[in-house]
Amino acid sequence: MTEAQQQRTHVLRGPLLSFLNDPGEGDSPDPGSVLHLEDGAIWIEGGHIRAIGDYRELAPSLPQGIEVVDYSGKLMMPGFIDSHVHYVQLDIMASYGRQLLDWLNEYTFPEECRFAQQAHAENVAEAFLDEQLRVGTTTAQVFCTSHPVSVDTFFAAARQRGLRMLAGKVLMDRNAPEGLTDTVADGIRDSERLIGDWHGKDRLGYTLTPRFAPTSTAAQLDATGGILRNAPDLHLQTHLSENQGEIAWVAELFPDCQDYLGVYERYGLVGPRSTFAHGIHLTQEMRNRLAAAGANVAFCPTSNLFLGSGLFDRQACRDAGLNTTLASDVGGGTDLSGLATLKAAYQVGQLLGQPLTAWQGFYRLTLGNARALHLDAHIGSLRAGAEADIVVLDPRATPLLERRSARTRNLAEQLFALMMLGDDRTVFATWANGRCVHRRQTPAPLA
Numbered sequence: 263m264t265e266a267q268q269q270r271t272h273v274l275r276g277p278l279l280s281f282l283n284d285p286g287e288g289d290s291p292d293p294g295s296v297l298h299l300e301d302g303a304i305w306i307e308g309g310h311i312r313a314i315g316d317y318r319e320l321a322p323s324l325p326q327g328i329e330v331v332d333y334s335g336k337l338m339m340p341g342f343i344d345s346h347v348h349y350v351q352l353d354i355m356a357s358y359g360r361q362l363l364d365w366l367n368e369y370t371f372p373e374e375c376r377f378a379q380q381a382h383a384e385n386v387a388e389a390f391l392d393e394q395l396r397v398g399t400t401t402a403q404v405f406c407t408s409h410p411v412s413v414d415t416f417f418a419a420a421r422q423r424g425l426r427m428l429a430g431k432v433l434m435d436r437n438a439p440e441g442l443t444d445t446v447a448d449g450i451r452d453s454e455r456l457i458g459d460w461h462g463k464d465r466l467g468y469t470l471t472p473r474f475a476p477t478s479t480a481a482q483l484d485a486t487g488g489i490l491r492n493a494p495d496l497h498l499q500t501h502l503s504e505n506q507g508e509i510a511w512v513a514e515l516f517p518d519c520q521d522y523l524g525v526y527e528r529y530g531l532v533g534p535r536s537t538f539a540h541g542i543h544l545t546q547e548m549r550n551r552l553a554a555a556g557a558n559v560a561f562c563p564t565s566n567l568f569l570g571s572g573l574f575d576r577q578a579c580r581d582a583g584l585n586t587t588l589a590s591d592v593g594g595g596t597d598l599s600g601l602a603t604l605k606a607a608y609q610v611g612q613l614l615g616q617p618l619t620a621w622q623g624f625y626r627l628t629l630g631n632a633r634a635l636h637l638d639a640h641i642g643s644l645r646a647g648a649e650a651d652i653v654v655l656d657p658r659a660t661p662l663l664e665r666r667s668a669r670t671r672n673l674a675e676q677l678f679a680l681m682m683l684g685d686d687r688t689v690f691a692t693w694a695n696g697r698c699v700h701r702r703q704t705p706a707p708l709a
């Protein structure tokens with residue numbers, strides 16, 4: 263083995279959990295859906311997992327003298343995935359007192375105007391990625407702004423860190439400040455240039471990103487659908503049926519369309535790689551149409567609570583066979599952490615009489631999101647051949663969590679305590695592309 267190979271070969275030893283399939287909604291996971299090893303090992307070579315298994319079984323085949331990173335007492339899982347987040351809204355998180363449309367006008371659009379400047383975009387992109395890794399999120403589908411430089415900057419920063427990321431330039435040619443709007447021609451030209459420069463480069467992928475129906479003309483949506491038709495391996499994300507004021511506005515702007523979803527359907531934007539953020543106020547018939555297209559709806563619970571948008575009906579989506587993904591939607595969301603997202607998702611579920619099990623929650627955050635985004639060939643599970651993106655959770659991260667973890671009687675209770683009491687401190691380490699990219703600082707002892 264060369265020295266370079268040796269430097270990129272690691273063995274992580276400790277408890278591990280990964281999903282093989284959807285565990286279902288029951289208190290116990292469906293048979294065969296979970297891989298849990300008390301004393302597991304992940305053998306990493308380069309950016310990939312070479313082998314995984316029980317440590318004692320794998321030990322004889324490990325390279326001589328290889329250093330073993332000891333994560334005993336921790337819990338290793340696939341890196342978390344955030345299916346919908348705005349990196350450019352990091353600095354306006356927690357802006358007080360407005361619902362969607364006023365929040366956009368008062369806080370969001372003025373902040374997004376600043377991303378015409380590369381230096382600002384670089385500063386925020388680095389801070390955003392630092393935060394993502396601190397909370398164990400290794401892949402996200404990311405809104406930039408309408409400025410191409412906001413996209414170049416984000417992709418360059420993600421590539422430098424070896425991350426798998428989806429992102430794209432926001433398309434918006436009306437109903438927003440001049441500093442944010444593009445035109446049909448410029449939006450398409452810039453998107454095509456960015457696709458050429460970034461799509462498929464290392465671990466990066468391009469997501470076409472019309473902001474939402476009110477900020478695009480019919481001509482812009484039509485042109486976006488044209489790109490997608492010619493390049494069906496691209497992703498697409500936008501917003502759908504988040505807020506009643508928004509829905510009424512769409513009905514005014516597109517009186518010929520059957521409903522809000524009908525706008526996106528008319529222009530060819532609803533396909534298997536399309537993510538629709540929110541989807542709170544949908545009829546079952548709309549859910550059926552989304553399901554038939556193979557699209558996914560991103561459940562963004564902290565955002566829905568913060569902006570007062572409503573309660574997402576996860577069960578109705580499941581009944582329709584519609585894929586749901588989990589997302590932070592920062593800066594409408596109040597937390598980048600996947601654990602915080604699970605906590606809010608559980609609370610929303612409780613209000614609707616549909617509590618989220620920890621099994622279902624952690625499945626969605628990992629393999630479920632990977633499948634819905636068509637990334638499961640690469641990420642979302644711990645298995646030989648997968649990319650080595652791993653989060654290491656610490657069930658004793660805080661004195662309180664340590665007390666609670668001591669009382670748990672089985673893995674289901676432990677996972678539930680992690681999702682309800684966990685936060686950034688719970689993330690002991692994060693690995694991406696086979697490298698340790700975040701290690702929690704141990705607080706200095708008091709003098």
Ligand code: GUN
Pocket residue numbers: 348362366370473474501504565591594
């Ligand atoms: N709808 C259109 N733009 C946005 C946005 O930036 N955040 C949220 N939550 N909804 C939107």
Ligand code: ZN
Pocket residue numbers: 346347348501539591594
């Ligand atoms: Zn959003």
